[in-house]
Every structure is written in C-alpha cells, then in structure tokens.
Amino acid sequence: MERMLESDPDWMRRRRTEAFERFAASSMPSEREELWRYVEIDFDLDEFTLAESPGTAAGSDEVAAAIGPAASIQVVDGFAVDGGSSASGCSVASLRAAAVEQGSRVAGTYERAGIHADDRFAHAHDAFGGDGAFIGIDPGALPAGPVYVDVQTSAAGLASFPAVVIDAGDGSEASVVVHLRSPQDAYTLAVPRIVAAVGADARLSVTVLQEWGYDARSVGHARLVADRDALVRFDEVGLGGRFSRLHLATDLDGRGSEAIIVGAYFGEEHQILDYRYFMRHAGPNTRSDMFLKGAVEDEATSVFTGMIRIEEEGQKTEAFQTNRNLILSKGASAQSVPNLEILANDVKCGHGSTVGPLDAEQRYYLMSRGLSRPRADRLQIRGFFEEALSRMAVAALGPYVRERLNRKFVAAQEAGRV
C-alpha cells in the first residue's frame, strides 16, 4: 500500500517510511481512549482502496461561484489534478510538485506546523498521503480574493489522504476556503489534513466547508501555528459525512498572536460529527476565542471537546470557548466538554457549554405573531446558527451555508423527526 515516487525529495520519503512503521504498529483507536471517547468507529482502513490516480471529479460548484476566488486548485482522491491557478503574491500548486520545486519552503511549513497526533489515521496520512495543495502566500501579499481548494473523493470504496499546506508569509493577509465533498451515497474514507504556518503580523483565515456525502467517513487533522501578532481564523461548517471527525490543534506561539475559531454543524439521521479542538497559548499577550454551535436530530451525535492550555509563558492571555448545542429529537445526543489547563497566573479565561432543546418561550412568542410551529422553529434555528455564521471570516459563503442548514432542518421537519 506504500506509495513512493522517484521525484519525492528525501525528507518526504524519510517521513513516509517512518510514518509507515508507526502506522503498521498502530491499532484502531478505541472509545476507551480519552481522545476518542463518545464515538465508535464502524469501519477499518482495509475496507478501502488507495486510488492510483485521480478519478472523475464532480463539476464546478456553487461555493466557488459564491466566493469568487483569486486562485484555486482541485484535489481529487488525494491528487492535485491541475497545477493550480496562482494570484499575485500567492502561489497555489500541487503539494507534490511544490515539495520538489519549493522544497525548503514546504519542508519549513511542515517543520513549523506538523501534525503530532499519535493516531492510526494521522500515521496513515503520513504514510500514504503526500499530495494535495500547497498555498504559499508571500510576505506582505494581499491576494484579491480567497484561495479555493476543492477537495473531492470521487467514488465508493476509495480512501484518500489529501493535504492542504499553507505558508502565510509575514504581514500577508489571505483567506483559504476548503470544500470537502464526495458523491452522496458513496462509502468513502478521507483523512484530510490542513496545516498553516502564519507568519508575524499576518492574517490568515481558513474556512472548511465539510459536505462529504452521507456515507463518507472522514478523520481530519488540522494544525495552525501563529507567530508574533498574527491573527489566524479557522471556521468549519459541518454538514456531511456519516462519521466526520476533526482534530484541530492551534498554537499561539508568538507574542500577541490571536486565534478566532468558529464552528456550525448540523447532524441528521445517524451522522456523527466529532470535534476535538486544542488551543495552546505559548506566547504572552495571546488571545483566543472558540465559538461553536451545533444541532443534532434523529439519532445523530455530536461531540465537542475543547481544551485550552496556557503555558507558563502565556501571561496576560485571554482565552474563551463557547459551545452551544440543540437537541432536536429524543434519540439525538450532543457531548460538550470544555477543559482548561492553566499554568500561567495572570490570565483571563472563560468557557460556556450548553445542550438543550429549542427554546419554548421563543417558539410561543413567534407563534403568537401567527407563525406556524414549523415556521417559528425554522426562524429559531436560523437565529441559533446566525450567531456563529456572523462571526465567520468569509461573509460571501453566508447565504450558501444558511440555505444548506435550513434545508437540513426542513428535511427533518418534513420527515416528522423534529
């Protein structure tokens, strides 16, 4: 299953060989492990085949049209299918090609923002992945629009290991939108990875629009590292996937750096949406705000575990996390577990976590104006998510995301599940 190319640079081949050894020695994670609590994995890697070449991609989508990207690249079944289109000060390329042509820059980004998760999927990614998108934003560059990365798994039975590697140079200002999708009923596995090294004074936003097909399994890892006075934003909209997990580690290393992390997710039927977010304040005067809102209906499950860790050096830090969940059906469940680990003594921290049904008073009030219960509830759901969506970095995605969330809720209403 190991896949090497002659063209790969030595450091990448070495990484892959070592990862393969770790992968071979690893076993499937179990619910007994703290990091995997609340979820059960109903699949194994050997049920899927690693594609030898990219399959046929789905055509252009509404997302690209909505955001009007300055540059874009398509990644199908783990392969960059075109060289990418670049914009001024912003190079977008196949990761595999970039590892050769811009070797030290790609290696440097891996070095600074590598994934250290010790799980079978992360090892599998390191062993079997290697291609995807590399986005290099030059110091001081301000691309005119977002960079769009269209990540797809094309057919049932395939496993893919796509990576999006972002190097945001000092003082640059850019946004990247990653769209994850696969055919609606195809049983697929994706182990996507998104890493970003954000230079001093840079501003980077990464938006992940997760729209895997309903039978997809996905175990994603993301890592963001911020230098001095950098601002990194990470937004995720979780809509698809039978099982979709995202492990996000953010490191505020530089003095005065800031992270704004937003999420909105809606689990329907038997979906499992699993978020494990870690925020590490290593630099002084750093700020972070995590704000996630989710809804689950029918027998869907959501998990949010948020860990804020403030190192001894992280004085004068402010860190907040909020996770609010709506349970729309009796059989649905949401786990919300905030954690704080504070080693510094001069910090401001807060967390809030709620799990509950739609608000009866809001429903009563809206119905008293003549709205039917379904209309009143749709309005309330919209308002619930609005608090998250209004915080997201790429406002142009708002109408698309609102429509998708509403569509999921309406489908549940029409099926009589909520």
Next chain:
Amino acid sequence: MSAALAIEGLEARLGDLRILEGVDLTVPFGEVHALMGPNGSGKSTLCHVLTGKEDYEASGSAKVGGTEILGLPVDERAKVGFFQAFQYPVEVPGVTLDDLLAELAAASSDPAGFWTRAEAASARLGMEPFLSRPINVGLSGGEKKRSEMFQLAVLSPTAAVLDEIDSGLDVDAVREVAAMVESLRSPDLGILVITHYSRILKYMEPDRVHVMVAGKIVESGGPEIADRLEAQGYELP
C-alpha cells in the same frame, strides 16, 4: 354585531391552582378598555390563556370577532385576529425583526399588502433602526414596548391585549406608549390595556375600566374607577 373580544365564564388553572374563576369581559369594536388589578389577581394569566400558552387548562369561552379561540393553537388564534403585546417580550437572538416580517409575509395570503402595512407602521413608529436588529435583544424597556406596538400595527388584529404595557417605563415613555395606543384606536379593533397602575390611563381615554381581583372581574365602569383606585388602592369599597 359581535364584539372585538368577548370573554364569558373563562376559568383557568395551572395544575391544581385555580387562577381565573369565571371572567366575563367584552370589548366592543372601536373601544379601548383598561383592566386593572393587584398583583396576583390573574391579569397576566388571562393574557396567556387568551394567547394559548400550553401550561394552562382553560374552560369557558373567548371569542375574537365572533370566532371562538379557546382550544385553537397559538398561531391559529393570531390568524383569527388575536394579538397579545407581551409584558416581557421574548428575545430571539440572531433573528431580526426584518426576518420575522419576511417570514410573516411569506405566510400571509397577501404579502404585498403586508409589506405596505409594515412600511407604513415602521415609518409612523420610527422603527427603521430596529428592523435589522435581533428581536428584543438589547432593547430598552421602552423600545421593546414600541416594537410590540409596531408588530400590533403590522398584524392589524381584531382584538389586542396589551399586558402591563407601562411596566418598567419612565414617565416620558409611558406617555409615548399611551399615545401609540390611542393612535391605534380604530373601528376594526378592540383594545384591552392591562395595567397595575393608573398612571398610563392619565394619558389615554379608556372607554371602560374593569377591575380584577382573585381571578374575577369585580367591578366595571368609567375612567373614574382608575382615579379612585389611585387614591384608595385595591381595597373594595
């Protein structure tokens, strides 16, 4: 001709607690009535029983323009023409007044007419700055009442019950709300203003004043009742 609001023998309980003990009250079209009473007399319960809050078990009759509303779902009562201005308007985070109007327009049989009314009412009540804000979130007491009066004007009900429309307001805001109520007076509408204090009635001209004590109307008469209650409190003569 039927009345805007006709309540007969209305009883209500909350679990084992009997709160309304047979209320009879009629508000003819074109009139503004006041309902006064001490705390705990059942005034707010009357509002919620008329609006259709699930918590209460009600019997008797309440007709809006001749149509029985007891037993109807909350939204159906509004469609028949009942409106309650809430004492504590509920905050709906993330949903703007504009969103609510759009949803109401979409549900309306005459969206164009709805928007015409909405625009006229918004201009008259100076609501423009509030349309793009989440419903009742961060509004002052007076602004919330104004928003309720705005929604009343837009929905153009047959019978409107204004629950403690003057509570928590300073004297200027009370005067403003009273003027709004008077401006809503119309031959197609009957209004019942519920209040604990008589002060708002100084700025309006209620056609009749009803006094409720322990879940019953104990006295009905002209505006002079309000003056007497102000002087003597709710001790019965």
